[in-house]
Amino acid sequence: MEFLENLGLILTFMAGALAALLPGIGSAKAVGRVGEMAAGVLTEDPNKFGKLLILQALPGTQGIYGLLTWFMVLQQSGLFSAGADITWQKGLAYLMAVLPIAIVGYFSAVYQGRVSEAGVALVAKRPEEQSKALVMAAMVETYAILALLASVLTIFRIT
Numbered sequence: 001m002e003f004l005e006n007l008g009l010i011l012t013f014m015a016g017a018l019a020a021l022l023p024g025i026g027s028a029k030a031v032g033r034v035g036e037m038a039a040g041v042l043t044e045d046p047n048k049f050g051k052l053l054i055l056q057a058l059p060g061t062q063g064i065y066g067l068l069t070w071f072m073v074l075q076q077s078g079l080f081s082a083g084a085d086i087t088w089q090k091g092l093a094y095l096m097a098v099l100p101i102a103i104v105g106y107f108s109a110v111y112q113g114r115v116s117e118a119g120v121a122l123v124a125k126r127p128e129e130q131s132k133a134l135v136m137a138a139m140v141e142t143y144a145i146l147a148l149l150a151s152v153l154t155i156f157r158i159t
Contacts (some may be wrong), residue, residue: 011091012077016070017104019098023066025104030059030113037117041124051130055116058137059158062109069101072155097154112140
């Protein structure tokens with residue numbers, strides 16, 4: 001019976017955890033892979049560090065979006081203040097609200113990492129083409145931003 005009384009709280013914490021966890025995992029995976037590839041390029045030409053660092057950092061933004069969404073869920077639900085009373089319906093609403101950034105954030109980080117890896121290969125052979133590599137990687141970012149917007153707007157509508 002106590003489980004059912006706390007179901008709203010459990011679902012809300014689960015929502016926050018998913019929002020931070022999945023995009024964070026995707027970003028960590030992608031930033032790590034791009035870093036490995038960039039390190040290989042840097043063994044041949046250490047002067048390309050600045051150009052490659054930007055490509056490595058790009059897929060890390062989804063982790064930031066997930067953390068921002070986690071913060072908004074906990075803030076909006078009242079879990080940062082004492083005595084938050086959350087029904088199971090409200091907890092479920094928070095859980096549904098974070099799904100766009102949780103799922104799209106994960107996959108966009110992974111795929112942005114793949115595009116960034118290709119960009120590292122491009123910069124390795126033609127450093128003057130870095131801007132093209134950045135634009136291609138940034139295109140994937142668009143979908144993470146749209147997912148963040150969908151989650152945030154939904155979170156703010158939960159009353």
